Every structure is written in structure tokens, then in C-alpha cells.
Amino acid sequence: MSKLESFIRRMMAQRDCLNFAAQRIEAMPGPVLELGLGNGRTYDHLRQIMPDRDIYVFDRNGRPFASFAPPDNRIFRGEVLETLIQAYDVLGKTAVLTHYDIGTTNTEKSSKLAERVSPLLNRLMYPGSLVVSSVAMPFSHWSVVPLPASVKPGRYFIYRVDGLR
Numbered sequence: 001m002s003k004l005e006s007f008i009r010r011m012m013a014q015r016d017c018l019n020f021a022a023q024r025i026e027a028m029p030g031p032v033l034e035l036g037l038g039n040g041r042t043y044d045h046l047r048q049i050m051p052d053r054d055i056y057v058f059d060r061n062g063r064p065f066a067s068f069a070p071p072d073n074r075i076f077r078g079e080v081l082e083t084l085i086q087a088y089d090v091l092g093k094t095a096v097l098t099h100y101d102i103g104t105t106n107t108e109k110s111s112k113l114a115e116r117v118s119p120l121l122n123r124l125m126y127p128g129s130l131v132v133s134s135v136a137m138p139f140s141h142w143s144v145v146p147l148p149a150s151v152k153p154g155r156y157f158i159y160r161v162d163g164l165r
């Protein structure tokens with residue numbers, strides 16, 4: 001498979017997993033978290049498929065095109081390991097969907113960061129909520145959700161947050 005084809009498939013997997021998760025949490029009230037704004041591509045998709053949701057964005061230096069920029073009061077700017085802690089004071093345990101897209105080409109570094117992010121993110125997530133991730137995030141309080149049929153296992157990841165209300 002060419003690099004181009006692999007990129008296209010990853011983008012399709014990302015879109016299909018976000019669409020699937022948005023449908024699954026449709027009946028649950030609460031905000032959505034976008035970890036990794038980048039140029040705002042997936043943020044723009046999330047706001048189009050969930051126009052009535054508050055979407056909070058986390059990035060240390062994401063530079064989206066102006067028309068994809070989230071409102072200032074919906075951005076946590078800085079290192080995610082710190083801003084997730086600050087976000088708890090604002091949001092509590094209310095988030096119903098997170099898209100985690102902070103991976104890099106350095107797989108080992110990405111996995112280590114995801115391991116440190118998981119418990120901080122878990123504090124913000126309402127029981128039964130979903131985490132859609134570009135990186136595997138094995139965490140003891142989360143169960144693996146089967147992917148949409150269009151997505152090859154290992155290309156994207158979806159977890160359900162367990163726990164008592």
C-alpha cells in the first residue's frame with residue numbers, strides 16, 4: 001500500500017470512528033473534548049456532526065485556519081498533562097466523548113504520553129462515555145469497543161469508560 005493510500009485509510013477510519021461515536025452518545029448530555037487541535041480538521045468535523053455540543057479543545061500550539069478556530073473560552077492552551085488537571089475544575093466529570101489525536105510518528109513516545117493522559121482524562125469522563133483515539137490507550141477502567149466494520153483493527157481505537165455514576 002502506498003503512503004498516500006495508507007494516509008487516506010487512516011483519515012477514513014478517523015471519520016468513521018468519530019461518526020460512530022457521535023451517534024452512540026447522542027442521548028447523553030455533556031461536552032466533547034478534542035485533544036490535539038492541529039490545523040483544526042477533526043475539530044471542524046466534530047462541530048459539524050454535533051452542532052449543539054460544547055466542544056473543548058486542548059493543544060499546546062495548534063494553529064488552525066482562522067475559520068476552524070474554536071472560541072477562546074473553549075480552548076485549554078498548554079501541555080495536556082497540565083491542562084487536563086485544570087479542566088477538571090471547569091468541567092468536572094461531565095465529558096461524554098473525547099477524541100485523542102496527540103500521537104506522533106514516535107510510537108514509543110506516543111504510547112508513554114497516552115499512558116500518562118489516560119488517568120487524567122478518565123477523571124473528566126462521565127461513566128458510559130467514549131474515547132476515540134489515534135493511539136492505543138489500554139487503561140484499566142476502560143473497555144474496548146468494537147470498531148465500525150469499515151475500520152481495520154489497529155488503525156483507530158474506541159474505548160468505553162466504565163465506572164459507577
Ligand SMILES: C[S@@+](CC[C@H](N)C(=O)[O-])C[C@H]1O[C@@H](n2cnc3c(N)ncnc32)[C@H](O)[C@@H]1O
Pocket residue numbers: 035036037038039040041042043058059060061062063078079080081101102103
Ligand atoms: C496530529 S495533530 C492533531 C491533528 C488534528 N486533530 C487535526 O485533525 O487537524 C497533534 C496536535 O497535538 C498537539 N500536541 C502534541 N503533544 C502535545 C502535548 N503534550 N500537549 C498538548 N498538545 C500537544 C500538537 O501541538 C498538535 O497540534
